[in-house]
Amino acid sequence: MLADIKVIAFDADDTLWVNEPLFQDVEKKFCEMMEDFLPHHSVSRELLKTEIQNLSDYGYGIKSFLLSMVETAIKVSAGSIKSSEINRIIELGKEMLNAPVEVIDGVEEVLKAVQGKYRLVMATKGDLLDQERKLEKSGLADFFHHIEIVSEKKEPQYEKLIKHLDIEPAHFLMIGNSIKSDILPVLNIGAHGFHVPFHTTWELEVVDKKVEHENFQQLEKITDVLTHLN
Amino acid sequence: MLADIKVIAFDADDTLWVNEPLFQDVEKKFCEMMEDFLPHHSVSRELLKTEIQNLSDYGYGIKSFLLSMVETAIKVSAGSIKSSEINRIIELGKEMLNAPVEVIDGVEEVLKAVQGKYRLVMATKGDLLDQERKLEKSGLADFFHHIEIVSEKKEPQYEKLIKHLDIEPAHFLMIGNSIKSDILPVLNIGAHGFHVPFHTTWELEVVDKKVEHENFQQLEKITDVLTHLN
Numbered sequence: 344m345l346a347d348i349k350v351i352a353f354d355a356d357d358t359l360w361v362n363e364p365l366f367q368d369v370e371k372k373f374c375e376m377m378e379d380f381l382p383h384h385s386v387s388r389e390l391l392k393t394e395i396q397n398l399s400d401y402g403y404g405i406k407s408f409l410l411s412m413v414e415t416a417i418k419v420s421a422g423s424i425k426s427s428e429i430n431r432i433i434e435l436g437k438e439m440l441n442a443p444v445e446v447i448d449g450v451e452e453v454l455k456a457v458q459g460k461y462r463l464v465m466a467t468k469g470d471l472l473d474q475e476r477k478l479e480k481s482g483l484a485d486f487f488h489h490i491e492i493v494s495e496k497k498e499p500q501y502e503k504l505i506k507h508l509d510i511e512p513a514h515f516l517m518i519g520n521s522i523k524s525d526i527l528p529v530l531n532i533g534a535h536g537f538h539v540p541f542h543t544t545w546e547l548e549v550v551d552k553k554v555e556h557e558n559f560q561q562l563e564k565i566t567d568v569l570t571h572l573n
Numbered sequence: 574m575l576a577d578i579k580v581i582a583f584d585a586d587d588t589l590w591v592n593e594p595l596f597q598d599v600e601k602k603f604c605e606m607m608e609d610f611l612p613h614h615s616v617s618r619e620l621l622k623t624e625i626q627n628l629s630d631y632g633y634g635i636k637s638f639l640l641s642m643v644e645t646a647i648k649v650s651a652g653s654i655k656s657s658e659i660n661r662i663i664e665l666g667k668e669m670l671n672a673p674v675e676v677i678d679g680v681e682e683v684l685k686a687v688q689g690k691y692r693l694v695m696a697t698k699g700d701l702l703d704q705e706r707k708l709e710k711s712g713l714a715d716f717f718h719h720i721e722i723v724s725e726k727k728e729p730q731y732e733k734l735i736k737h738l739d740i741e742p743a744h745f746l747m748i749g750n751s752i753k754s755d756i757l758p759v760l761n762i763g764a765h766g767f768h769v770p771f772h773t774t775w776e777l778e779v780v781d782k783k784v785e786h787e788n789f790q791q792l793e794k795i796t797d798v799l800t801h802l803n
Contacts, residue, residue: 400670402702406636422656426647472632472724494702
């Protein structure tokens with residue numbers, strides 16, 4: 344029952360603010376740099392392969408992406424990459440870390456409407472420092488009771504988060520753009536999930552599955568949250 | 574008053590387990606790789622300079638260290654570093670991420686003795702995934718109520734942690750090896766700090782200051798905690 348909800352957790356990247364397009368933009372530049380060695384789409388495939396291989400070592404976030412790009416550049420060029428190009432990759436990463444934060448339309452309206460009625464948390468993967476910095480730049484920090492950075496968004500992490508919040512799963516609603524990370528594990532443990540799609544999704548987050556569940560709502564845009572909660 | 578303490582927070586690296594020697598060992602190997610370009614101690618100084626410059630972008634942890642080594646290698650070699658050597662740096666980083674965890678003598682004894690009497694948390698900087706992994710490997714995970722990863726260990730972060738724990742500063746004791754990160758900010762907000770030195774300290778954490786404060790105890794080894802708390 345939506346009436347039971349006490350805590351709303353918002354995913355951050357591509358739910359509160361624009362993120363994936365920044366990665367895609369840098370990946371595009373990276374593939375262009377590597378076009379002397381391999382066609383664009385092959386570089387892109389090699390990069391994804393390296394990212395997947397490195398996931399258990401590095402986890403998510405810009406620094407991991409950066410290290411995977413360096414590794415891919417060396418591999419794709421069979422070692423002939425110039426160090427000035429590796430420097431350029433590092434610069435691209437630093438530009439990403441310092442990029443302005445673009446809050447998604449409707450987010451502030453929703454946060455204003457639900458604050459005070461629910462305890463709001465931000466729950467995200469990725470790098471702590473980077474997510475804190477983005478929250479600060481977004482101007483949304485004051486809406487949140489606290490932020491939770493997790494190394495993975497699977498059932499055990501959500502169970503821990505809910506226990507930590509001192510509530511039952513039925514009191515917890517997760518709102519996010521990833522069916523895989525924000526919705527399925529949450530429904531599996533008896534909590535609620537609202538899916539708000541973003542126009543582009545990282546390949547590793549794509550699931551080909553239609554969700555049907557009594558605790559689930561498929562929304563079109565973030566402001567649809569208000570139709571269901573009020 | 575030590576009798577008021579409800580929560581004990583333990584720093585992780587070089588308090589629960591050995592850490593800095595792993596960094597120093599890799600730095601030594603890195604400086605040896607670079608000796609064709611600059612003497613060992615000059616490479617070391619350049620690396621520290623790069624690390625300090627990158628701190629606000631990258632934060633703490635192995636991935637940051639790794640990216641700073643790559644950047645330093647390119648700089649020190651004036652771009653003539655071979656990509657096979659950059660690959661070697663990346664490998665050194667992955668070895669660090671997968672290194673076994675060496676729990677410091679006496680830690681388990683102390684945790685066993687205080688568990689149940691106090692709520693125990695692990696409070697550390699660095700990379701979430703890496704710290705979670707080390708806690709898992711250490712076999713100490715079950716002692717802790719939860720872990721708190723912070724991007725910096727300064728007064729605001731400790732205030733937030735204490736608020737989050739729903740206690741007063743006087744109820745909080747921090748135990749760690751860094752006067753700068755584990756002790757001074759904690760004393761400044763009215764909480765308690767026990768300093769347990771480790772034989773080696775990262776240059777950025779060194780402070781040249783004698784601490785005198787009614788909420789402070791200088792210990793020699795971790796098991797001295799028990800003399801003061803029991």
